[in-house]
Amino acid sequence: MDLIDEVLERIKPTDEENLRIKKAVEDIITKINENIHNLMAEPILVGSVAKGTHLKNPDIDIFIRFSTSYERNFIETFTLELGKKILENPVINYAEHPYVNGKYNGFDFDIVPCYYIEDSFKKITAVDRTPFHTKFVLEHLSDDGKDQVRILKQFLKGIGIYGAEAKVQGFSGYLTELLIIKYGTFENVLKEAESWRKFKIITFKDHGKNLYEKFKAPLIFIDPVDENRNVASALSLDNYSKFIHASKEFLKERKINFFFPEIHVPEKMPERNTKILHLILPRPELVDDVLYPQIRKFATTVFRNLDEFQPMDYHFYVDNFIHIIIESYFLDLPDVMVHEGPPVWDKNSENFIKKWINKCYSGPYIKDGHFYAYVERKYNTMEKKILNIVEKNSIGKDLDRIKNKLKFSRDINTIDKKELYLFMRKKFPWEY
Template identity: 40%
Template sequence: MTNEEIRKKIEKEVLSKIKPSEDEQKRVVEAVKKLIDLVKFHAEIKGVCIKPILVGSVAKGTYMKNPDVDIFMAFPVSMSREELERYGLEIGRAVLGGGEERYAEHPYVHGKFEGFEVDLVPCYALETTTELMSAVDRTPFHTEYVKKHLPNEKIDDVLLLKRFLKGLGIYGAEAEVQGFSGYLCELFIIKFGSFSNVIENCRRFRKGTKLSIDKIDERYYSRFTDPLIFIDPVDIKRNVASPVSLDNFLIFTYACERYYETPKLEFFYPKEKKMSREELDRKIKQRGTRIVAITTGKPNIVADNLFSQLRRAEKCIRNVLEENGFKPIRSKYFAENDIMLIFELECWEYSNAKKHHGPEYGKGNSESFIKKWKMSEKALSKPYIENGIWTVEISREYRTAEELLKRKLPELSLGKNIVEEVKKKYNIVGIENIPYEILAKFYEGQFRWEDC
């Protein structure tokens, strides 16, 4: 079989797994109708005029099995933001029998209805995107655009692309993932015409790739510095691909190249391969490195804010470790019941003595350098000349990574809410205090299709 024939066979199998059955499609339609009727009913009781709008993948027909249902409640623009939020939450709770209050740009209600996860989101009823009053107001325009420009026979291609990205672990625009949104997947198929064409084209992408559906002026691209730019056809001042991180963009590009060359089902459904404790112990021993982890409380904040702060904290701590010579090889964060930031160090302990260089002989502040270090309690030697440079041996400020972190962590800029948790309580622990499951994830390979 040729690679093309193998790909077609794989994609047929994938579609058989992800396409909703006729019964499920019928259940979705019935649930949506009931939800819309309930929204109208409770809005009427409140005496407010709103228009329920089905948005997202269910509205566009691009949903896989077990979809989430997103219904926007469009309020008149004459209503204040405070009223929109208050009525949106009241109607959402009434429809879903309570539900959970969540936050995007403003609060909305999440809950379950007839077996489906449902979001009821208030927005403003607008005629064009030039009138946007909040970011969520753009979503109904996205829905209409896709319904108008994506032919029904191309829906399977969207489903394949979504499942491909899920298999790679980079589907979803939320801060936790930093990947590709469903809307971006739909635009890729509208742009390139099919899943196979996406693979063919995207395997050649490099950092700074610029895309749009229609030809647009170069100046609209110039405002963005993201690794991938895909201009939003309903709002040309927006990059749909802005949430995609550089690494995830390049993972996608590389995966397209590998799938094109050596297609296999594992790109869509990677086999879960867990290292045994013995394998993990052997791997760690072989590496000869030191693991240090920081644990602290998990702040009760919106997930996007939490993961943005975790990325900031990880980067900040890495920088401090590197600046002090402790050379992190890899690092990851985990946020389950508590927060854990793990760092694998190439070097974790130094001798007390450290060589410190001053000015070149006869230049700069030679006299002040000599005077300072002759009198300093930190000096372990008198100043001397080495290769034409004034030099002295001094006591190191931080001998171990643990000592550095204990002293520096409380004063680092880790993100507002994480800093608050660190001030309450934090622990610095070694490998013996890290659960096996987390350590196994820490050492997982980046390319999931290869872990098979």
């Protein structure tokens, strides 16, 4: 069997599953309608199921679209209350926008409030534009195109960059659909990506010049329903780069591993005389989209200030705790450091001498016309240095409050074995 057919068979819902989905959606729509007959509002199916681009066991998104004459507070409270009544095990989620998540007939549903707007760029809440996306895709995507979307989605999942959420910083479902609408097939998208350079701009019509200056992102795909929006704005530079590389590699050698990577973690970790430090912080009660940007800020703030230890790379993962792993040439430094002072002829040189003459390890001495002294190194371990970095800098609004709970370990056995192996081995998912 052809590789692509094999992938499709594993990911595409069967007719039987689609019937069950259809029935579940109809039930939910009916239940909503029963509760809103005296309101200016209507339920609407959106997302991948509405567009027919869903994989097996999809999340199903139902919006309730309200007239703009209702207060925001009302439509939110009403929707959340109704959702809790209709769905099993309902959970209310307040990230950017509130919604209810829950089960119905074994499927995962989100019920979300939004406003009915006439123009897609006049949105009031973050999700008012979504029905326009659904409409655009339905009008431009053929049945074969839908399967191509499914294959591209699975490829992106396989290489670890599917999803626009903060945790992933990858390709959204809508972006995947637009790429297929633009280039026709999964393979054409990859062939295009092979030629993408430092950045790539994609549009359906002429939107003028200077789009890079306007959006400042590696991939800019102008939303056909709102020219002020870059559909790919969540995509990080590294994930953009990974997609280019994966496209080239896949077109060179088509392997199932690109879609379904298999990672075997060996007993023994790589050995190379380097040092590993493990940072551990309790995970605060926050949704991922709020938490991950802060972890990223935390990790980069720390990593960028460790130069003297010659750090190599870092990685983070989250369970009940936030874990950051740093690999470095060194974790310990000498008790002294070379401290450069002003030129000898500078008016500040007298102060430098006064300050250090009786409290330095060596000097002050002269080199290349400057004063220097060997002074005490306050932060002679990476742990001490990180505590100082974290004290002087914000590591995110919520993490700042629990800074004082930061713990360190030099024992690699405190680290999740798979995370450590992937971090140390640094292969691409399809290479394992």
